[in-house]
Amino acid sequence: MNVKSIRYVISRIMISEAIMLVIPLFVTLLYGESAIIAFIIPIVLLAAFGYLLGFRAAHDGEIYAREGFIIVALSWIVMSLFGALPFTISGAIPNYIDALFETVSGFTTTGATILNKIEGIEHGLLFWRSFTHWIGGMGVLVFIMAILPMTGSRDMHIMRAEVPGPEVGKLVSKTTQTAKILYGIYLALTLMEAVLLFAGGMSFYDAITHSFATAGTGGFSDMDASIGAYNSVYIEMVITAFMLLFGVNFNIFYFLLLRRLRTALNNEELKLYIGIVVVSTAAIAVNIMHMCESFGTALRYSVFQVASIITTTGFASTDFNAWPNFSKTLIILLMFFGAMAGSTGGGFKLSRIMILCKSAKNEIKKLIHPHAVTRVVIDKKTVDEKTVRGTYVYFVVYTIVLLTSVTLLSIDPASSDFTTTFSASLSCVNNIGPIIGSLTNFSPFSYVSKLML
Helix, strand or coil: CCHHHHHHHHHHHHHHHHHHHHHHHHHHHHCCCCCHHHHHHHHHHHHHHHHHHHCCCCCCCCCCHHHHHHHHHHHHHHHHHHHCHHHHHHCCCCCHHHHHHHHHHHHCCCCCCCCCCCECECHHHHHHHHHHHHHHHCCHHHHHHHHCCCCCCCCHHHHHHHCCCCCCCCCCCCHHHHHHHHHHHHHHHHHHHHHHHHHCCCCHHHHHHHHHHHHCCCCCCCCCCHHHHCCCHHHHHHHHHHHHHHCCCHHHHHHHHCCCHHHHHCCHHHHHHHHHHHHHHHHHHHHHHHHCCCHHHHHHHHHHHHHHHHCCCCCCCCCHHHCCHHHHHHHHHHHHHCCCCCCCCCCCCHHHHHHHHHHHHHHHHHHHCCCCCCCCEECCEECCHHHHHHHHHHHHHHHHHHHHHHHHHCCCCCCCCHHHHHHHHHHHHCCCCCCCCCCCCCCCCCHHHHHHC
């Protein structure tokens, strides 16, 4: 194992996070708030440790698959451990485990929160809370690869360990250039949303923080009632549109930029994604129509919540816990599905579901025709056996992790019913955020449960 390469990349991560923390520090100074020292301390610690770790590290060491996975895992952990410090030092979240839960929830774009009262927390701290979504949305290491030269010639191993989905490919020949293209699209969409939200009456600050949360499909809002606080059809529709856009594979945006419209629009996963959104929206709108003043209002709430859940953003425009059982069941199914591979959304990913379903269909065919030669085909291309096998393995491990989480969480006194326990576990495993059941957020759970989640 190339420890020097791992150490060098982690040192770059720490220095990069120190630089990132300067932005919320500037927001704190701009608003004349008191959390200045809460940002200065982690900035100094990150810069010092980053310099010491990278001082004698090799710049040209090779990175292989094992190093790639270790670097990605350590990066998330290190950034979260230091990223939680501003909340604890400032007193906004006095308990470090609670602060760590909130920070991990931010960087992983889960959007699960332990905060019972969000409004009133200083602007700089809430900016950092939303900014963690934006940093983590495309993956921490993809962000670093886009702005810094990486170690060695095998940085594809880092990309593969970081980017979600059954397969990872490069848009262009160099991985760092791929990262820059992805982040260029990511930044452009974020700025477009911020401008539209600002034009719709949001303050500049709120437009930026909510755009960060939408782009990363995280869902942290600086309002207690989330998007429902604005009670604006325009704002809801803008955020709905961008949630759905950020749930699309970013390769499709690249194809659109190259004017390869047929390649982009004939994507099977995209068609499935749009189909699920349309059918779910219509079904829920009909189901909740009796609770609303008109079908238009039911459609408004339905499309926003469907977009929020399938993209694993987790924003809320209304209390969907009060919806009929059928609608809540659909919401839980959407929690499982997740968005497209290669997007900023979480979940199991629709591409994996397609591979599993087509593979199962082939197995049934073989029962009837034992000598038939079958293959899994997506977008007129055969999915290789390694990817199919990897999808099966992922499904098994995913199921074990989810069931283990549900079982362990059921021991917690706060888990008063199965729906709450299951949805809380599914919400964290799939990086979604909301809970369906008796709880409104994760604060009642014990510290042990919070660490597990």
